Amino acid sequence: MTDLAIEVKNLNYTYPTGSIGLQDISLSLAWGSRLVIVGPNGAGKSTLLKLVSGQRLTSTPQAIKLAGQDPFSRASNNVATFLGTEWILNSVIRRDMPVKTLIESVGINNLPDRRDVLLEILDIDLSWNMNHISDGQRRRVQLLIKLFPLWQVLLLDEVTVDLDVLVRLRLLNWLKQETLTRKSCIIYATHIFDGLATLDFPTHLIHLNKGKITKSINFNDDIEFVAAGQGTEDESEVKYNDIEQILRGKSDGNKTIEDQHTRKKMKICMVPSVHPLALHWLSEDYKSSKQ
Numbered sequence: 072m073t074d075l076a077i078e079v080k081n082l083n084y085t086y087p088t089g090s091i092g093l094q095d096i097s098l099s100l101a102w103g104s105r106l107v108i109v110g111p112n113g114a115g116k117s118t119l120l121k122l123v124s125g126q127r128l129t130s131t132p133q134a135i136k137l138a139g140q141d142p143f144s145r146a147s148n149n150v151a152t153f154l155g156t157e158w159i160l161n162s163v164i165r166r167d168m169p170v171k172t173l174i175e176s177v178g179i180n181n182l183p184d185r186r187d188v189l190l191e192i193l194d195i196d197l198s199w200n201m202n203h204i205s206d207g208q209r210r211r212v213q214l215l216i217k218l219f220p221l222w223q224v225l226l227l228d229e230v231t232v233d234l235d236v237l238v239r240l241r242l243l244n245w246l247k248q249e250t251l252t253r254k255s256c257i258i259y260a261t262h263i264f265d266g267l268a269t270l271d272f273p274t275h276l277i278h279l280n281k282g283k284i285t286k287s288i289n290f291n292d293d294i295e296f297v298a299a300g301q302g303t304e305d306e307s308e309v310k311y312n313d314i315e316q317i318l319r320g321k322s323d324g325n326k327t328i329e330d331q332h333t334r335k336k337m338k339i340c341m342v343p344s345v346h347p348l349a350l351h352w353l354s355e356d357y358k359s360s361k362q
């Protein structure tokens with residue numbers, strides 16, 4: 072096994088239509104890392120995950136190494152699991168089919184401990200039927216099926232969007248533990264940041280825009296969270312009270328981030344959030360459903 076789970080060097084990708092997918096992407100992720108990709112719609116997040124997972128072919132396969140192998144080679148078979156949003160749109164999975172039958176078909180009884188942990192975290196009721204459950208419940212079944220095998224590299228393309236906050240937090244915590252205990256590696260592209268810092272989920276963060284990595288930071292070394300109003304004279308602070316300007320499209324909130332390596336840590340203002348309240352209410356719901 073190589074030291075690096077994922078190595079990408081100067082990767083470019085242009086769609087057959089001529090749209091730029093990625094430009095000169097380089098990344099190195101050791102086993103045990105968790106990279107969160109931040110970027111606007113159309114930034115290239117899905118393109119990157121699909122290329123790294125071997126879901127999409129590139130004319131320069133040598134630019135990507137997955138566990139030291141070309142992602143399209145036989146040797147890298149079963150190294151990466153890609154989880155995207157498409158599955159839920161497939162009409163086949165909305166058919167009259169017991170959830171128990173579906174999940175047993177992927178061999179979940181072979182590892183009963185892992186099965187039980189995932190059933191508990193994803194709060195799946197084995198009496199469900201695929202055509203009588205909500206989108207979020209169907210998503211949880213998808214997650215169980217895909218996360219059950221002992222994946223080495225997991226590429227998550229915002230699949231937590233329809234999960235409730237409690238299940239999402241429990242799932243992210245389990246994923247983090249999987250990288251710590253099994254030395255696996257995760258890349259997670261998301262637009263939802265609630266709970267990520269609370270869990271210390273990312274080890275690395277990148278900002279992708281127009282197919283390029285514009286920022287890359289090490290979560291623990293480069294960031295310090297500060298209470299609102301603290302250190303406001305420090306230029307390296309990313310302030311939440313710039314929100315008015317951001318909403319008016321006038322933000323220059325990113326202006327100092329390049330400076331982080333020559334300065335102290337980048338300071339990020341802690342934000343007011345209803346996330347803890349939503350979590351509290353849902354954990355009460357969860358407790359009463361188990362009584």
Ligand SMILES: Nc1ncnc2c1ncn2[C@@H]1O[C@H](COP(=O)(O)OP(=O)(O)OP(=O)(O)O)[C@@H](O)[C@H]1O
Binds near residue numbers: 090110112115116117
């Ligand atoms: N199948 C396709 N054919 C042509 N161009 C595409 C295709 N898929 C994506 N693109 C283009 O590639 C660029 C990157 O798209 P991508 O889907 O990777 O963005 P993303 O960061 O995942 O966005 P989102 O946050 O909306 O999911 C966009 O400009 C998009 O228009």
